[in-house]
Amino acid sequence: xxxxxxxxxxxxxxxxxxxxxxxxxxxxxxxxxxxxxxxxxxxxxxxxxxxxxxxxxxxxxxxxxxxxxxxxxxxxxxxxxxxxxxxxxxxxxxxxxxxxxxxxxxxxxxxxxxxxxxxxxxxxxxxxxxxxxxxxxxxxxxxxxxxxxxxxxxxxxxxxxxxxxxxxxxxxxxxxxxxxxxxxxxxxxxxxxxxxxxxxxxxxxxxxxxxxxxxxxxxxxxxxxxxxxxxxxxxxxxxxxxxxxxxxxxxxxxxxxxxxxxxxxxxxxxxxxxxxxxxxxxxxxxxxxxxxxxxxxxxxxxxxxxxxxxxxxxxxxxxxxxxxxxxxxxxxxxxxxxxxxxxxxxxxxxxxxxxxxxxxxxx
Amino acid sequence: xxxxxxxxxxxxxxxxxxxxxxxxxxxxxxxxxxxxxxxxxxxxxxxxxxxxxxxxxxxxxxxxxxxxxxxxxxxxxxxxxxxxxxxxxxxxxxxxxxxxxxxxxxxxxxxxxxxxxxxxxxxxxxxxxxxxxxxxxxxxxxxxxxxxxxxxxxxxxxxxxxxxxxxxxxxxxxxxxxxxxxxxxxxxxxxxxxxxxxxxxxxxxxxxxxxxxxxxxxxxxxxxxxxxxxxxxxxxxxxxxxxxxxxxxxxxxxxxxxxxxxxxxxxxxxxxxxxxxxxxxxxxxxxxxxxxxxxxxxxxxxxxxxxxxxxxxxxxxxxxxxxxxxxxxxxxxxxxxxxxxxxxxxxxxxxxxxxxxxxxxxx
Numbered sequence: 150x151x152x153x154x155x156x157x158x159x160x161x162x163x164x165x166x167x168x169x170x171x172x173x174x175x176x177x178x179x180x181x182x183x184x185x186x187x188x189x190x191x192x193x194x195x196x197x198x199x200x201x202x203x204x205x206x207x208x209x210x211x212x213x214x215x216x217x218x219x220x221x222x223x224x225x226x227x228x229x230x231x232x233x234x235x236x237x238x239x240x241x242x243x244x245x246x247x248x249x250x251x252x253x254x255x256x257x258x259x260x261x262x263x264x265x266x267x268x269x270x271x272x273x274x275x276x277x278x279x280x281x282x283x284x285x286x287x288x289x290x291x292x293x294x295x296x297x298x299x300x301x302x303x304x305x306x307x308x309x310x311x312x313x314x315x316x317x318x319x320x321x322x323x324x325x326x327x328x329x330x331x332x333x334x335x336x337x338x339x340x341x342x343x344x345x346x347x348x349x350x351x352x353x354x355x356x357x358x359x360x361x362x363x364x365x366x367x368x369x370x371x372x373x374x375x376x377x378x379x380x381x382x383x384x385x386x387x388x389x390x391x392x393x394x395x396x397x398x399x400x401x402x403x404x405x406x407x408x409x410x411x412x413x414x415x416x417x418x419x420x421x422x423x424x425x426x427x428x429x430x431x432x433x434x435x436x437x438x439x440x441x442x443x444x445x446x447x448x449x450x451x452x453x454x455x456x457x458x459x460x461x462x463x464x465x466x467x468x469x470x471x472x473x474x475x476x477x478x479x480x481x482x483x484x485x486x487x488x489x490x491x492x493x494x495x496x497x498x499x500x501x502x503x504x505x506x507x508x509x510x511x512x
Numbered sequence: 513x514x515x516x517x518x519x520x521x522x523x524x525x526x527x528x529x530x531x532x533x534x535x536x537x538x539x540x541x542x543x544x545x546x547x548x549x550x551x552x553x554x555x556x557x558x559x560x561x562x563x564x565x566x567x568x569x570x571x572x573x574x575x576x577x578x579x580x581x582x583x584x585x586x587x588x589x590x591x592x593x594x595x596x597x598x599x600x601x602x603x604x605x606x607x608x609x610x611x612x613x614x615x616x617x618x619x620x621x622x623x624x625x626x627x628x629x630x631x632x633x634x635x636x637x638x639x640x641x642x643x644x645x646x647x648x649x650x651x652x653x654x655x656x657x658x659x660x661x662x663x664x665x666x667x668x669x670x671x672x673x674x675x676x677x678x679x680x681x682x683x684x685x686x687x688x689x690x691x692x693x694x695x696x697x698x699x700x701x702x703x704x705x706x707x708x709x710x711x712x713x714x715x716x717x718x719x720x721x722x723x724x725x726x727x728x729x730x731x732x733x734x735x736x737x738x739x740x741x742x743x744x745x746x747x748x749x750x751x752x753x754x755x756x757x758x759x760x761x762x763x764x765x766x767x768x769x770x771x772x773x774x775x776x777x778x779x780x781x782x783x784x785x786x787x788x789x790x791x792x793x794x795x796x797x798x799x800x801x802x803x804x805x806x807x808x809x810x811x812x813x814x815x816x817x818x819x820x821x822x823x824x825x826x827x828x829x830x831x832x833x834x835x836x837x838x839x840x841x842x843x844x845x846x847x848x849x850x851x852x853x854x855x856x857x858x859x860x861x862x863x864x865x866x867x868x869x870x871x872x873x874x875x
């Protein structure tokens with residue numbers, strides 16, 4: 150699988166789109182806001198640049214795409230008012246893989262920019278938005294051209310499915326039944342990728358530039374612990390059921406592995422220190438319920454079904470990978486079964502995603 | 513009509529797409545190459561920047577989108593080799609209105625970048641491509657952030673349909689039968705738009721930065737002369753025929769006007785001098801046959817029909833405007849008739865587009 154070509158959230162604004170199924174990711178951005186606000190505040194206060202270039206890496210398309218950066222811009226605008234300084238000009242780079250639906254983002258920009266301008270007031274500097282297609286496991290921007298990098302729920306995606314997963318039969322990700330060499334292969338790929346990510350960003354950021362990265366991760370030291378892996382184990386159950394019923398070939402399932410790694414904060418810290426371009430300002434771990442709608446009131450009946458919500462959220466994320474490997478025909482079946490399995494487990498267990506958040510300064 | 517929302521070339525890579533029907537535009541870029549080469553050569557020799565930011569305004573999607581900038585990059589690379597200098601990093605901004613098909617551009621970038629890298633060699637600096645959605649009749653980039661601006665066959669498009677065209681009945685653009693106030697309204701809109709364009713770009717370009725602009729225009733002083741207007745008069749004939757046959761309401765036709773202005777070189781020069789931010793290095797006029805395939809050999813039978821070629825080319829350009837105003841249902845009919853009318857005229861007259869090319873330096 151060519152991850153760079155295949156991996157992208159569901160585009161458009163339809164029922165299965167990421168745009169309409171990304172409330173979990175939005176909650177995570179909101180939870181992380183104190184850390185991103187702190188970071189951009191320190192950045193602005195220390196240098197007061199006349200122009201600020203902000204990149205959102207793995208922006209996808211939908212409300213979240215513009216949510217994070219608009220919050221950052223509002224923080225700067227409020228600061229510069231308190232400090233009685235002229236507004237900087239803002240340059241926003243929205244990055245994702247080339248398969249991302251940039252057209253949908255771009256068509257929503259005009260309304261967004263009008264609203265943002267109304268909120269900021271007319272004496273605020275212009276905000277220029279650009280789309281940057283490409284993998285963040287490579288250079289994306291000119292040297293010393295960025296002030297702030299934000300990335301949320303993107304860096305758990307690897308640049309490729311690790312090599313050497315032949316023994317991971319019946320699983321689609323690390324699992325408690327995965328042999329040790331599978332866990333090692335996944336970890337090695339994470340190390341390579343994350344280290345390369347840090348190196349590329351360090352070239353692109355100005356000295357003193359900052360990054361806040363939120364990664365889907367885990368608290369446990371055990372890479373095959375439930376925290377990071379359970380959501381995929383349940384998908385594997387749905388796929389294995391379909392193998393048993395002859396709807397999917399066993400060989401097809403055995404060669405399918407999710408190009409993801411859910412690191413612990415220790416692993417994140419270790420790579421940052423080893424790579425050496427950044428110092429760590431903050432490193433924290435939080436949790437968010439699988440079902441983003443859990444504490445919402447006034448829900449339509451459909452959204453009261455947690456299994457439905459979570460399966461839809463996961464479908465928006467992983468459908469292109471499934472379709473690319475197994476074909477279009479089985480996809481509705483997969484997610485129908487996945488929904489039922491998830492609903493059953495959610496009724497019996499506490500089900501949460503773990504977020505590892507790190508705030509970094511280029512040294 | 514909200515031009516900024518409606519105007520865009522046909523997206524995708526299908527039979528009616530701009531990508532597959534833009535050979536005329538490509539020929540114009542090729543014809544203009546000596547002028548763009550001259551301009552980027554002078555720019556590079558005078559300042560040898562370590563990073564070069566190039567913007568293509570109105571890039572559309574298709575082979576032309578990357579053709580012009582890749583030629584510019586090759587010129588710089590060849591120069592810096594002769595001068596034995598280290599390669600600059602290249603930042604390319606591809607701009608068009610938000611309705612443009614950026615997804616298709618972005619998905620083609622990976623192959624394009626690999627080919628470009630193979631042509632340039634491994635010691636060449638990286639090229640970073642970004643998409644910039646928005647109207648060039650407004651600021652698009654940070655202050656002093658661009659070195660070179662290229663735009664071909666885009667600036668004849670106005671920011672809006674001029675006001676005061678109520679008397680232009682039966683016509684869809686300036687025509688010999690248009691009353692004087694219609695010609696004045698079109699000219700006024702051109703003056704406003706072009707002047708604003710120059711002002712915005714002068715803020716964005718570094719001192720000594722350069723622009724090469726190619727505009728669909730005319731040689732004649734008369735704005736309603738055939739050169740710029742004939743292609744639209746023939747489309748108006750097709751639409752008028754359909755009014756007579758009851759397929760289009762007369763009122764609908766009377767309220768349709770193309771948001772375009774085809775200036776003379778004198779008009780271009782006048783606005784540049786009046787605005788004052790740029791000096792003129794070169795100002796030239798060339799022609800290109802309506803039928804881009806005219807002198808091509810080895811054509812399939814379809815492409816031997818000039819009317820077919822020209823109508824397809826025009827359809828790729830103007831279909832979204834037609835559909836937005838008249839609806840989807842009539843569009844095949846319109847272009848079938850247009851094709852026949854064009855074929856008839858091409859058999860009897862010399863039919864050419866006039867290109868006004870201006871090479872500018874920010875003073």
